[in-house]
Amino acid sequence: MEMLDIFLGSAGKALSNRDIELDLEDPDRITVYRTLKTFEQKGLIHQVMDGTGVTKYAICIDDCDDHSHHDEHAHFRCEKCGKTTCLDGGITLPSDIPNGYQIKNAHLVLEGRCADCS
Numbered sequence: 852m853e854m855l856d857i858f859l860g861s862a863g864k865a866l867s868n869r870d871i872e873l874d875l876e877d878p879d880r881i882t883v884y885r886t887l888k889t890f891e892q893k894g895l896i897h898q899v900m901d902g903t904g905v906t907k908y909a910i911c912i913d914d915c916d917d918h919s920h921h922d923e924h925a926h927f928r929c930e931k932c933g934k935t936t937c938l939d940g941g942i943t944l945p946s947d948i949p950n951g952y953q954i955k956n957a958h959l960v961l962e963g964r965c966a967d968c969s
């Protein structure tokens with residue numbers, strides 16, 4: 852529950868396992884990991900690939916439930932402070948996908964300066 856508060860308190864911002872551990876009073880790496888997996892399965896948070904190689908999670912802003920995620924939105928990574936945020940609004944997928952290909956996930960990362968840094 853404490854972990855969900857952390858996510859809600861930083862709405863739209865992607866957090867890594869380490870960010871969350873730093874915010875907890877008595878962090879336990881395994882519990883943090885398991886809780887993230889549980890939240891993800893319940894459709895509360897989604898994985899964010901921001902090109903840093905570190906898996907981050909952010910609260911779902913789309914209509915996600917415990918069966919499927921619909922987080923087809925872009926992420927923005929600030930090159931200065933390193934903050935990654937979810938951008939509302941969908942991304943347009945290419946219409947000419949070869950026959951037989953199935954898209955499961957789409958990751959679009961925009962880089963630049965956030966409002967605090969520009």
Ligand SMILES: [Zn+2]
Pocket residue numbers: 894895896897911912913915919920921922
């Ligand atoms: Zn989701």
Ligand SMILES: [Zn+2]
Pocket residue numbers: 929930931932933934964965966967968
């Ligand atoms: Zn910034």
Ligand SMILES: [Zn+2]
Pocket residue numbers: 897899909922924925926936937938
């Ligand atoms: Zn997102």
